[in-house]
Amino acid sequence: MNVVKVAVDAPLLDPLTYLQNSDFTVSRGDVVNVTLGNRNVKGFVLSAFTTTQEEINKEFGKEVKLKPVASINEEWIKLKDPYLTWLEWVAEYYIHPIGQVMNLAFPPLAKQTKTRASKRPPVIPNLAPKPKPELTPEQKKCVESISLNSGFKTHLIHGVTGSGKTEIYLRLFEQCLEKKQKGMFLLPEISLTPQLVNRFVERFGDQVAVLHSQLTDRERTNQWWEIIQGEKNILIGARSALFCPVDNIGLIVVDEEHETSFKQDEKLKYNGRDCAIMLAKHNNCAVILGSATPSLESWKNASENKYQLHSLVSRVADRPLPEVTITDMRLEKENSERKSIIPFWLSTELFNRMTVSLANNEQVALLLNRRGMAQVVFCPSCGYTADCPNCDISLTLHARHHLVCHYCDYHQNFEVKCPDCSEGELTPLGLGTERVEEDLKTLFPDKRIARADRDEITNRVEMEELINNMEQGEIDILIGTQMIAKGLDFPKLKLVGLLLADVGFNLPDFRSSEKSFQLITQMAGRAGRHVTGDESPGSVVIQAYNTEHESLQFAQKHDYVGFAEHELLNRSPLKYPPFQxxxxxxxxxxxxxxxxxxxxxxxxxxxxxxxxxxxxxxxxxxxxxxxxxxxxxxxxxxxxxxxxxxxxxxxxxxxxxxxxxxxxxxxxxxxxxxxxxxxxx
Missing domain, CATH: 3.30.70.600 (Ribosomal protein S10)
Structure with a gap:
């Protein structure tokens, strides 16, 4: 009997056995249609071999009648090794149905033969090439010490914010294309901005394809075919771009490798960074991880020489790192200089610096990792709080008139009178980006203020518009959640303020200090990225109640290495990752x-x-x-x-x-x- 093992697109951990069809023969990597129960499903051939009915019965422990493969699915390309073996590794390691993993290798829609006019802006702009900047000695040393000819190796580029990591990636992708190989560049969804894509297009023109969740299904399908058919040679994308079966890969780069958004929480719970390393291993090529604040897993691997470490300790053109001030909000009530117009969440220090920066026509950015007006509404008379009926969590007040659950999206109208005691009035407590925006409009009525959070920015076009407005200097103050902390580069931004910087310290998660330090450092790195020799450096004001916390102390000194060593000492006795x-x-x-x-x-x-x-x-x-x-x-x-x-x-x-x-x-x-x-x- 000629049989095949087929990974079916169904929630089954292991492949199923089918007979070869007498009219045609299939082999490893073919996409096929097979019968499962009484329905037709897509399947992926993993192996073909010869056996006997006795062996089959023995395997199943009973008499079994195998069904033949129904047909070959002509629409899709055949999956080849080493990509196919990598997909098998992903399914095995993350304990996920193998057919469902294989199915991720294909785009959402069928191939389109006719093109329809689209009203959306193009995925990839047409830009004129720009001259290459001169490399700094640190950048030059880094590029020279990474070889694309010596097979699989993991490199960690630890470079302070603004040290020019992107230029290093661009130079290495140039080498990759010269070798007639393809490259893959992964970064967190929120960093997938036009700014970054534009830098690649200015260097590589029409060689660039892009894949991420903000594209329509049709755009994603078209981009997939362009890279598969060899029309494009560099794929830029979020974590899911890994599943595009690019052949002949010569280089994989994972930027902002510490970002938790590389980990998928739904269905296949894979880590994009770890899967990228394994994809490079299967393709026997170099993989580069880059970050100003590497994950402790990567840092430990580099310190044990499992990864090759490259350090960039200076910003490009010797621009100074921003000066960081920590303000203790516990002392604000007693501050004799405090003006009555200043809202409760703003320190005198940050208010004064904002006033000076805005007078100098410089931009200000404020980070608050909380949406809405207030985190809790409660009744001072009876102690009632408005909680979500579906989740163990308080409802957040939005726009002063409706309450929202950020987990299940439950909504209800905000009534001032307490529904529990009918006497007290519900009082908002806490702070969110919406409240900050409202207060700033009162405080600086003549300034242009913008807010960037998931309520305000819901798609790619809105994000592109916001970035464009910041670059053109049409925004004076930008308030946002963590979506503004990553990878953005605004020439006129000199002052950054972090509100409630200690909000993440006390989460019941062993990584809370690490995540807080990374967010604070990344946000601080947005300030003063373009100051020249005679200008004062950018400045950062961190407002907190727990000012002694080590995440803040190390962030103030721009001391990642000190923080990493301190945090590893804390984790070691508890055997938390990266120790186990x-x-x-x-x-x-x-x-x-x-x-x-x-x-x-x-x-x-x-x-x-x-x-x-x-x-x-x-x-x-x-x-x-x-x-x-x-x-x-x-x-x-x-x-x-x-x-x-x-x-x-x-x-x-x-x-x-x-x-x-x-x-x-x-x-x-x-x-x-x-x-x-x-x-x-």
Whole structure:
């Protein structure tokens, strides 16, 4: 019997066995149509081999009649190695249905033969080439020490903000194209701005393709075909661009490699940075990770010489790093210089500096990682707070007249009278970007103020418009959430303020200090990126209540290395990543009892397997189960367990054995496995 193993596009961890069709023969990498139950589904051929009916019956433990492959799916290209082996690795490592992983390699729509007129702006602009800037000695040394000819190697470029990492990438992509190879450039979704794409187009013209979620399905499909058919040679994209089956790759770059948005939280919970490293390994090419604030995982690998470290300690043209001031908001009430017009959230220091900067026609940017008007509304008379009926979380006040849940999007109108005691009046507490914008309009009525958060900026066109307005100097004050902290470069921006900078310190997550330090440093790096020798440097004012926190102290001194060493010392005794690997199970159900019982059953299965196979699992630690910090979201009760161990293979094997026979999972309960979780909330 001639048979094939087919990864079907269905929630099955392992491939299925089908007969070769007598009318045609399929082989590894072919996209086919097969019958699954009583429906037709897409499948991907992993192997073809010869066997006997007896062997098949033995494998299944019963008499089995195999179905033949129905047809070859002519529309799609055949998947080739080494790309196909990489897809198999992704499915194996992240414990995800292999056919669903394979399906990510294809665009959302069928290929279009006729082109229709589009009213949207073009994905990639047509720009005239610009002259190349002179490399600094540091940049030159970095480019020369990275070889694209010596096979697979991981390089970490640790460069302060404004040190010219992008120019290094451009020079290396030039070398890659000279070798007649293709390149892939990945960066976080929020950094995928026209500014960045334009720099590549100015250098490489029509060689550039772009893939990210803000494109329409048709745009994504067209860009996919252009790179697959060899019309374009450099693919720029967010994490999902990894799944475009580009052949002949000579270089992969992951910029802002520390960003948590490289990790996908839904369905296939993969980390784009880690998958990019493995894709480079399968293609035997160089991979470059770049960041001003590398993840501690990457930093530890570099300090142990697993990655080659390249340091850029100076900004381009020896521009000075901004001066950072920390303001203690606890002392503001007693500040005798404080004017009555200054709103409660603004320090005298930042107000005075804003006044001076604006008088000098310089731009100001304020970061507050919270949307809306206020985080909580409560009744001082009875203590009632407005909470979401679907989630264990307070509703956020927006526009002074409606309350919103940022997790499930529940809305209700804001009534001033307390619905609980009918006597007190609901009072807004806390702060959000909307409130800051409103107060600034009162404080600086003649200034042009813009807000950048997910309420205000909902698509690519709005983001492009905002960046253009900042570049043209048509905005005086920009307020935003973390979307303004990453990768943006505004020549007139001299002053940056961070409001409630300590808001992330106390989250129940072992990475909270690291994430806070990264956000503060990245945002501070937006200030004074274009000051010349005779100008004063940019300045940063960090407002906080917990001013002694090490994230702030190290950020003030621009001391990433000091922070990394301090944080690694804290994590080492607890064996948190990067010292050990971690894997989490999240159990969700609309029934709290079912969710809790299932989580306890997972613990029992884990302990039983540890006892049965001590030679493999004795070193693995099982933590939990416990209710997740956000214990109810979208009416789902959430419990989690964590496995910790030194070897990823053993954690993976134990997790697979725990969920192997899914019949034990009750109806209406979901068990999700997250390998290398980025957040434990």
């Amino acid at each position: 690997k971690m894997l989490s199970f999240r159990v969700t159900s609309m029934s709290q009892e079912k969710s809790q019982t299932t989580a306890k059953y997972i613990l029992a299965r884990a302990q039983a397997l540890k006892e049965k196979y001590p030679q493999f699992y004795s070193q693995i630690e099982v933590l939990g189960p416990a209710a997740s910090p956000l214990s109810r979201l979208k009416n789902q009760y959430r419990y989690h367990l964590i496995l910790k161990g030194t070897k990823a293979v053993e954690l993976n094997q134990l997790a697979r054995q725990i969920i192997s026979d899914e019949k034990w999972i009750p109806a209406q309960v979901k068990v999700l496995v997250d390998v290398d979780p980025m957040s434990l909330l």
